[in-house]
Amino acid sequence: MVWFFAIDEIELGEGGKKPLLVExxxxxxxxxxxxxxxxxxxxxxxxxxxxxxxxxxxxxxCPCHDWLFDIRSGEFLNAREIKVPAYGTKVAEGKxxxxxxx
Amino acid sequence: xxxxxxxxxxxxxxxxRAKKFFREKDIPFEYIDYDKADEGTRRSIREDxxxxxxxxxxPFVKIGExxxxxxxxxxxxxxxxxxxx
Amino acid sequence: MSVDTEKRMEQFRTMxxxxxxxxxxxxxxxxxxxDFLLEQEVLLEKEKGNPYCPCQGLTGxxxxxxxxxxxxxxFHREHFDAMKRCWCGLYxxxxxxxxxxxxxxxxxxxxxxxxxx
Numbered sequence: 001m002v003w004f005f006a007i008d009e010i011e012l013g014e015g016g017k018k019p020l021l022v023e024x025x026x027x028x029x030x031x032x033x034x035x036x037x038x039x040x041x042x043x044x045x046x047x048x049x050x051x052x053x054x055x056x057x058x059x060x061x062c063p064c065h066d067w068l069f070d071i072r073s074g075e076f077l078n079a080r081e082i083k084v085p086a087y088g089t090k091v092a093e094g095k096x097x098x099x100x101x102x
Numbered sequence: 103x104x105x106x107x108x109x110x111x112x113x114x115x116x117x118x119r120a121k122k123f124f125r126e127k128d129i130p131f132e133y134i135d136y137d138k139a140d141e142g143t144r145r146s147i148r149e150d151x152x153x154x155x156x157x158x159x160x161p162f163v164k165i166g167e168x169x170x171x172x173x174x175x176x177x178x179x180x181x182x183x184x185x186x187x
Numbered sequence: 188m189s190v191d192t193e194k195r196m197e198q199f200r201t202m203x204x205x206x207x208x209x210x211x212x213x214x215x216x217x218x219x220x221x222d223f224l225l226e227q228e229v230l231l232e233k234e235k236g237n238p239y240c241p242c243q244g245l246t247g248x249x250x251x252x253x254x255x256x257x258x259x260x261x262f263h264r265e266h267f268d269a270m271k272r273c274w275c276g277l278y279x280x281x282x283x284x285x286x287x288x289x290x291x292x293x294x295x296x297x298x299x300x301x302x303x304x
Contacts, residue, residue, distance in 0.1 A: 044205060045256075066250075111244065114242040115220060115242075116242060155298075156295050159244075172293055174291065
């Protein structure tokens, strides 16, 4: 496991999302129902920034063409073989870490 | 001879092939490019496609009372009683 | 064809390959057709903002039109799987060597064949 510091827990409120650069990767960190979820910020369709999309529950909608992804698994809801890369997260002592090994 | 009317798109190679097919067989046809048509025409084309239980997939070819969606020379030929080739 | 158009076509090739591969599709071996369709998509993107399918009609309603942005396979999967190609023929199933042997089956014909089973 290769854990990298992302943000302080208090920086992101419930239902919030924040684009981050971790180890050169454009990530999107989301806090939902008490958990933290990290996915690539680039839509696997045409690289649009998912941070500009809308979040409803555990589903984020890409702002460009409305593709829907489950932020927990990264799966595209219309074809689950297509995924936006999803990364593990953990919280320790008020800090959020992302596991960059997928 | 049955009347041939086509709905097409100016960007669609299968629409071009369909037009070429009828031209080469010397069969007169009319066509409307949906993407170049005015709003009213577009609406009526859409309604026509939907009324046949189809989506707006082009070419949409009407041969007499029959409809063929897609480029299908075999179906065009058989509806027009043409010999193949 | 302008340099910009060619460049964008190459970008589409790279991005769309990534999408279609896990779905079991590849670019058609008919390279002339592929080049033509990709060029149309670049022109459609310039004109309408998105690389829409060159062979299906837009209505102007977002929900409808977004399902026609290339590659539109995810939104028409069963229908396209039955034809072993997408509607415009830009993509075919990976095992297809002779794309000319494939025929377009309309939505209605496809639905009818499904209810027969």
